[in-house]
Amino acid sequence: MAVEERDNYTGYLTTGHEWNGIKELNTPVPRAVYFFLLIAFVFSVGYWVLMPAWPLGVSYTKGLLGLDQHNIVRDSLKRAALGRSAWTKQIEAKSYQEIQADPALMKIARQTGRTLFGDNCSVCHGLYAQGGHGFPNLTTTSWLWGGNPEAIAETIRVGINSAHPDSRTSQMPAFGHDQILQSADVDKVVAFVRSLSDPSTAKTTKPRDVDAGKEIFATNCTACHGEDAKGRSDVGAPNLTDKFWIYGGDAQTITNTLWNGRQGHMPSWEGRLTPLDRKILALYLFDQRVPTP
Amino acid sequence: MIGQLTKAERQYALLILLGIGLCGLILGIASKDDPLGIHGALIGIAALAGVFKVISIYYDPEPDDERLTRYYDDPTKFGIILAMIWAVFGLFIGDWVAWLLVKPDFTFDAGWASFGRLRPVHTTSVLFGFGGNALIATSYYVLQRTSRARLPDQLSPWFVLLGYNLFCVLAVTGYMMGITQSKEYAEPEWYADIWLLVVWVVYFAIYLRTLARRKEPHIYVANWYYMAFILVIAILHIVNNLAVPVSFGSAKSYSLFSGVQDAMTEWWYGHNAVAFFLTAGFLGMMYYFVPVRAGRPIYSYRMSIISFWGITFFYMWAGSHHLHYTALPQWVQTLGMTFSLMLLIPSWASAANALLTLNGAWDKVRDDATLRFMMVAAVFYGITTFEGSFLAIRSVNSLSHYTDWTVGHVHAGALGWVAMITFGSIYTIVPWLWKRDRMYSPRLVEVHFWLALAGAVVYVFAMWNSGIIQGLMWRTYNESGTLAYSFVDSLIAMRPYYIARAIGGLLFLIGGIVGAYNIWMTIKTESKVLPESGADAPEPVLGGEAVLQPGE
Structure with a gap:
């Protein structure tokens, strides 16, 4: 039978039940609970009246404010585009030289280009565009496919060795693997190539090898890299006389490059970035360059 | 452990195990090269191990009827041990993936060790492995005491406990092999889901069969919560996992739902899993262990009742707040948001009921780390439910969604509420189950408490900072628009907070290891065995049959 007791501490009666020693007080529910429940309910009813809320078969209550998330997004996108149109139209219409001469537009290109680069390019080229193994440093003046804004924009548009029909294509043959050159000759070319950018290698290489390498280079490599080994941006062949390397300038890496060839890849961004975005990126990157040592 | 099984139950156990083994064999044969074959083998081995275990006691003498004068606690004991094993494992994986976010190379060069596979291993291990085992173990204990009736038989509690753990093992090993439905918190594939359903129905039946034989006129509120947990999880599990397997030899299945309907079903499931697994179930735990440890009556019976119905009713609507600003029609989002706001009141009423129950026992809270675990759990429950309702507001959600704030919110609930109430309950129950006068080392309980609290606070603060910074950075415009x-x-801005989070998680993990050690030593050290208390026994069964008492 239920025997109600008074709890000495709180002064409330128990419900009279006991479960394994547990008793419950018959404390009334505090007024605050009902009060806040009522407030929450009244707020909800108000919100339902104003906003889309309850289903009605195939339709729903639209709410007195007539708000709809799709329209709100569409309008705010339109407003934002309108706000930006003051400068987007100028960048679209003007030539690269005109924009570069305009400090206000260049400030925008720097701001916007940094985010565009971070969200689209940094995965390969690094957040600060300094590249990494296999991915070129874009902050130098040494560009595979030309470093003026127009050339940069075109590379972004079509990509390198990509699926785009106008893709830039280039391939460094596997001179060793495909037996175009003998192993010993590869070593000589490596010695010559290293001497172009790093005079200190003279201490560890024999002058005879470097000279022999130069001759082999002249017959096999100049078609792409040029007589002076400074590269040719129309075929995407890198300058070998500067300190800028995509895969590495040490003897082992250059040997690997000669032996197995190289064929870098960059996707085409035509389908993913608007012409305006690509133009901003080209301006941003051109602006970032520092002279290559 | 299973010595109390009667002869007939031993025979049933063998039949069931052979049936399970046969299912494993069929899956193994049908699967050919599919990873399902490994699971078939695993099921077969588990069944075989069970067969050996049953055979090893098969010819032991039949247990005498004296056992019916005591509660059946063997499955609870085993469940507590399993819960602690899962806790240490799951927290370890959790901290590993936390360090992976700091240092992405901090792993093995293998598919199973990738972040995307380890993360669900962590969530399943802690939520279902640790939390689920703790719920099953304590629910058996609480159900018997508050009903003054022994569990209906010896076999079905073991079937539920071990079957549930087989499900957890299938889930976790499956993720590592790439088997997943890609539904958050419902990742296991169709065969594991079907198995869990069988286990779950038996679990609910245990509850009903015991309650039907109860000797108390009223059903104690803890049992309401435990039953809501079992019943609603069954409903959620069935609906969200409706899927058609590619074949019976393939682990892959395709969901019945697609597009936004799939998203809505998933988050109706996902949020109610939070509601009924992580909230209702653990509130059941709270409503038993807080009053018994504090030695105080529940503050308000009435408040416990309106909170129960408030929570069960409002939670059901709230799932769509996970899909604000998505393809989900806005009216569904409105309902999810407003019901989430109303939900705050019964949630806070529950937290208040727990804290007000401690009135008159605050000196115990100061001195007793076990009770303090449960007090802090109630506070975290209050904080987390407030935060949950706040984050459900659309405009707040536009900042918080997809950021670490969500991760912080979940862990405020999981570390602060779920784990704390569980550790408090386990420290209460372990000396009773093994008839000790206290834990092996009360000081280590104290150490665990402070490690857990420090870990949870560091974790949650790190994620609040990280999430809000992240959300603000994503929506900051420069003057060009x-x-x-x-x-x-x-x-890059997240990195310091990721380090802090991983340290917080490490503290929590160390606390879990300290707890597991303390529990193990309590079980091993047999010095101070208490005599069995006469009060802790079911009402005697007259004539071998349960007799229902009339209600009042």
């Missing part, structure tokens, strides 16, 4: 930060910028 374009986004000021790239996604990578926000990742």
Whole structure:
């Protein structure tokens, strides 16, 4: 039978039940609970009246404010585009030289280009565009496919060795693997190539090898890299006389490059970035360059 | 452990195990090269191990009827041990993936060790492995005491406990092999889901069969919560996992739902899993262990009742707040948001009921780390439910969604509420189950408490900071009207908080290991065995049959 007791501490009666020693007080529910429940309910009813809320078969209550998330997004996108149109139209219409001469537009290109680069390019080229193994440093003046804004924009548009029909294509043959050159000759070319950018290698290489390498280079490599080994941006062949390397300038890496060839890849961004975005990126990157040592 | 099984139950156990083994064999044969074959073998081995275990006691003498004068606690004991094993494992994986976010190379060069596979291993291990075992173990204990009736038989509690753990093992090993439905918190594939359903129905039946034989006129509120947990999880599990397997030899299945309907079903499931697994179930735990440990009556019976119905009713609507500003029609989002706001009141009423129950026992809270675990759990429950309702507001959600704030919110609930109430309950129950006068080392309970609290606070603060910074960075515009930060910028800003989070998680893990050690030593050290208390026994069964008492 239920025997109600008074709890000495709180002064409330128990419900009279006991479960394994547990008793419950018959404390009334505090007024605050009902009060806040009522407030929450009244707020909800108000919100339902104003906003889309309850289903009605195939339709729903639209709410007195007539708000709809799709329209709100569409309008705010339109407003934002309108706000930006003051400068987007100028960048679209003007030539690269005109924009570069305009400090206000260049400030925008720097701001916007940094985010565009971070969200689209940094995965390969690094957040600060300094590249990494296999991915070129874009902050130098040494560009595979030309470093003026127009050339940069075109590379972004079509990509390198990509699926785009106008893709830039280039391939460094596997001179060793495909037996175009003998192993010993590869070593000589490596010695010559290293001497172009790093005079200190003279201490560890024999002058005879470097000279022999130069001759082999002249017959096999100049078609792409040029007589002076400074590269040719129309075929995407890198300058070998500067300190800028995509895969590495040490003897082992250059040997690997000669032996197995190289064929870098960059996707085409035509389908993913608007012409305006690509133009901003080209301006941003051109602006970032520092002279290559 | 299973010595109390009667002869007939031993025979049933063998039949069931052979049936399970046969299912494993069929899956193994049908699967050919599919990873399902490994699971078939695993099921077969588990069944075989069970067969050996049953055979080893098969010819032991039949247990005498004296056992019916005591509660059946063997499955509870085993469940507590399993819960602690899962806790240490799951927390370890959790901290590993936390360090992976700091240092992405901090792993093995293998598919199973990738972040995407380890993360669900962590969530399943802690939520279902640790939390689920703790719920099953304590529910058996609480159900018997508050009903003054022994569990209906010896076999079905073991079937539920071990079957549930087989499900957890299938889930976790499956993720590592790439088997997943890609539904958050419902990742296991169709065969594991069907198995869990069988186990779950038996679990609910145990509850009903015991309650039907109860000797108390009223059903104690803890049992309401435990039953809501079992019943609603069954409903959620069935609906969200409706899927058609590619074949009976393939682990892959395709969901019945697609597009936004799939998203809505998933988050109706996902949020109610939070509601009925992580909230209702653990509130059941709270409503038993807080009053018994504090030695105080529940503050308000009435408040416990309106909170129960408030929570069960409002939670059901709230899932759509996970899909604000998505393809989900806005009216569904409105309902999810407003019901989430109303939900705060019964949630806070529950937290208040727990804390007000401690009135008159605050000196115990000061001195007793076990009770303090449960007090802090109630506080975290209050904080987390407030935060949950706040984050459900659409405009707040537009900042918080997809950021670490969500991760912080979940862990405020999981570390602060779920784990704390569980550790408090386990420290209460372990000396009773093994008839000790206290834990092996009360000081280590104290150490565990402070490690857990420090870990949870560091974790949650790190994620609040990280999440809000992340959300703000994603929506900051420069004066040209374009986004000021790239996604990578926000990742760099997160890094210090990721380190802090991983340290917080490490503290929590160390606390879990200390707890597991303390529990193990309590079981091993047999010095101070208490005599069995006469009060802790079911009402005697007259004539071998349960007799229902009339209600009042």
